[in-house]
Amino acid sequence: MDRAETEAIREVLGGNRDAYRVLMDRHFSSVARVAFRITGNEEDAEEVAQEAFLRAYNKLPSFRQDSAFSTWIVRITMNTAINLVERRNRDLSYRAPRIADEPSAAEGTVRVADGQAGPEGELLGREAASLRETAMAALTPMERAAFTMRHMEEVPMSEIAEALNITVNSAKQAVFRAVSKLRRSLAPVAGGLR
Amino acid sequence: MKHFSEEDLIAYQLHDSSNETATRRHLEECVECATVSESIAETLRAFSAEPVPKLDLERNWQRLRGNLSVLGDDQPKRVGLRWKLIWPAIGLAMVALLVVIFIALHGSYTMKTRRNVAINGHGPLTTEPRDPAIADHLDSAERLLTEVNNTQGPLDDITREQAHHLLLKNAVYVHAARESGDMAQAAVLENLGRVLTTLDNEPETPHSTWRLRLEMNTSGLLLDIRILRQNDDGNQGAAQ
Ligand SMILES: [Zn+2]
Numbered sequence: 218m219d220r221a222e223t224e225a226i227r228e229v230l231g232g233n234r235d236a237y238r239v240l241m242d243r244h245f246s247s248v249a250r251v252a253f254r255i256t257g258n259e260e261d262a263e264e265v266a267q268e269a270f271l272r273a274y275n276k277l278p279s280f281r282q283d284s285a286f287s288t289w290i291v292r293i294t295m296n297t298a299i300n301l302v303e304r305r306n307r308d309l310s311y312r313a314p315r316i317a318d319e320p321s322a323a324e325g326t327v328r329v330a331d332g333q334a335g336p337e338g339e340l341l342g343r344e345a346a347s348l349r350e351t352a353m354a355a356l357t358p359m360e361r362a363a364f365t366m367r368h369m370e371e372v373p374m375s376e377i378a379e380a381l382n383i384t385v386n387s388a389k390q391a392v393f394r395a396v397s398k399l400r401r402s403l404a405p406v407a408g409g410l411r
Numbered sequence: 412m413k414h415f416s417e418e419d420l421i422a423y424q425l426h427d428s429s430n431e432t433a434t435r436r437h438l439e440e441c442v443e444c445a446t447v448s449e450s451i452a453e454t455l456r457a458f459s460a461e462p463v464p465k466l467d468l469e470r471n472w473q474r475l476r477g478n479l480s481v482l483g484d485d486q487p488k489r490v491g492l493r494w495k496l497i498w499p500a501i502g503l504a505m506v507a508l509l510v511v512i513f514i515a516l517h518g519s520y521t522m523k524t525r526r527n528v529a530i531n532g533h534g535p536l537t538t539e540p541r542d543p544a545i546a547d548h549l550d551s552a553e554r555l556l557t558e559v560n561n562t563q564g565p566l567d568d569i570t571r572e573q574a575h576h577l578l579l580k581n582a583v584y585v586h587a588a589r590e591s592g593d594m595a596q597a598a599v600l601e602n603l604g605r606v607l608t609t610l611d612n613e614p615e616t617p618h619s620t621w622r623l624r625l626e627m628n629t630s631g632l633l634l635d636i637r638i639l640r641q642n643d644d645g646n647q648g649a650a651q
Contacts, residue, residue: 232483234476241472249466259464266466270475277482296550303557349458357558367425369460374427382551387569389427394567396421400454 218285226286229277237274244287245270248294254365255298257353265301269294292380295362299381302358352402356395363388364395412441420448424455508635509595545584545596549639552577552603556633559610566610574610581607599635606632 221239228236245266252265273280273290280289353361362381366372367388378388415423415434422428423435438445555573559566581604588597 230483232481234479234481237479238472238476241475242468245466245468245471250463253463259466262464263466263471266471267475267478271478274475274479274482296554299554300557303554307557345457353458359554359558364458367427368455368458382547382554383569383573387572389422390567390569392425392427393418393421396425396451396454397417399458400451403454403457404450 218282222286223282226277226280226282229274237270240273240286240290241270244290247287248290251291251294251366251370252298254369255295255358255362256302257350257361261298261301261305265294265298268301269297272297288376295366295380296382299358299362302361306358348403352399355402356398357391359383360391360395360398363391364399367392368396412437414441415444417447417451420444420451424448424451509598545587548577548580548584549636552581552607553633553636556606556636571610574607578604578607578611596639599632599639602632603636 222243225236225239229240248269249262249266252269253259253262256262256265269290273293276293280286356364359381363377366377366380367374374385374388374392377392378385381388383391415437419428419434423431423438428434438448551573555570555577558570581600585597585600585604588594588600
C-alpha cells in the first residue's frame with residue numbers, strides 16, 4: 218500500500234473524516250465495477266458502493282495495514298453486493314425462473330420461442346440482452362458473484378474464494394454451475410445443446 | 412476414448428484447467444467434446460463483460476460523507492445508514508422476537524442478563540466489544556441461511572459443507588457468549604446451531620429442506636442474525 222493511502226488511513230483514524238476521500242478517489246471505480254457486476258444494475262451498484270465504503274470506514278480501526286486496502290474494500294464490496302441481491306430476492310419475494318438441472322422441458326426452464334432460433338449473431342441483439350438478464354437472474358447470488366468475478370473481471374479463483382469465505386473448490390463449483398446454467402438457458406437460441 | 416466432463420471443459424475455457432494440454436489434444440480428435448466445448452465458449456462470449464456505467468464520484472462522496480462518524484475518539488460510532496433509518500421500525504419487532512426466543516428456549520428460566528439497550532429500542536444488543544471472529548461467523552451464517560432460504564429443491568454439497576463447517580465453530584461461540592453473559596447472542600447462536608445440525612444431519616430430501624426453511628422462518632433466525640451482525644458492523648469495527 219502506498220504512502221498516500223497509509224497516511225490517509227492514519228488521518229481518518231485520527232478523526233479527520235475528509236481524509237477518507239483519498240481512499241474513495243482511488244477505489245470508487247473498482248468498487249462500483251464489482252458492485253455492478255454482481256447486482257446487475259446501476260441503482261443497486263450505487264447502493265452497494267455506499268454501503269461498502271461505509272462498512273470499510275467503520276471497520277477501519279481493525280484494518281491490518283499489511284494488506285492492501287484495495288483487496289480489502291473489494292472483498293467487502295463483494296459480500297455487501299451478495300447480501301443486497303439476497304435481500305432483494307427475499308424482500309420482493311422475487312422468484313427468478315429456475316434453470317432446470319437437466320436440459321429437459323422441465324417446468325421453470327427459461328424457454329425461448331422457436332421462432333427466435335437463429336444464428337449466433339442474434340445473441341447480440343436487444344432480445345438477447347433481456348434473455349441474458351433473465352438467465353443471470355436465475356443464478357444464485359453466490360454463483361453470479363463467482364462467475365462475474367472470474368469471467369468478466371478475471372479475478373483468480375483463489376481470490377474469489379478468499380473474498381467469499383469459501384474453499385477454492387467451492388468457488389470453482391459455483392462458477393461451473395453458473396456457466397452450465399447459463400449455457401442451458403441459451404441453448405435454444407444458440408443452436409442446441411448436446 | 413474417455414471423454415471430458417462439462418466441468419472439465421468449462422474449466423478449460425476459463426483457463427482454469429489443470430490439464431490444459433491433454434484437453435486441447437483431446438478436443439482436436441473428439442468431435443463430441445469439441446462441440447460441447449464450443450458451446451461453452453459461445454456462452455462465455457455471450458456473457459462477456461458489458462461496459463460498466465460510470466457512477467458519479469462527487470455525488471457519492473457527498474452522500475457518504477454525511478454518514479461518516481468521527482473515528483478515533485471514545486464516542487460510540489454511528490450505525491450504518493440504512494440501518495439507522497429502519498432502526499425504529501425494527502426495534503419493536505426485535506423486542507417481540509427476543510421475548511419469543513427467550514420463552515421458547517428457557518421457559519420460566521429467570522434471566523440474569525445485564526442491562527441490554529436493545530430492549531429499549533435505542534442501541535446495540537451488547538455494549539461490550541466482542542470477538543471479531545463472531546462477526547465473520549455471523550456473516551457466513553447469514554449468507555448460508557439466505558442461500559438456503561432462496562434455494563428451491565434440495566441443497567447442494569457446497570451449502571451442506573458450509574453448514575458443517577459453521578456448525579463446528581458455532582458451539583465455541585455459544586460458549587463464549589454465555590461466558591460473557593450475553594444471553595441474547597447465546598440464544599440466537601443456539602437457535603442457529605439447531606438449524607445447522609438439521610442441515611448437517613438430515614438425509615437430503617426436498618421435504619427435509621422445506622421443513623428446514625419453515626423452521627428457520629418461524630424462528631426469525633435470519634433476522635436475528637442480521638441484527639447481531641449489523642450491530643457488530645456498526646459498533647465493533649470487526650476485522651474481516
Ligand atoms: Zn471426447
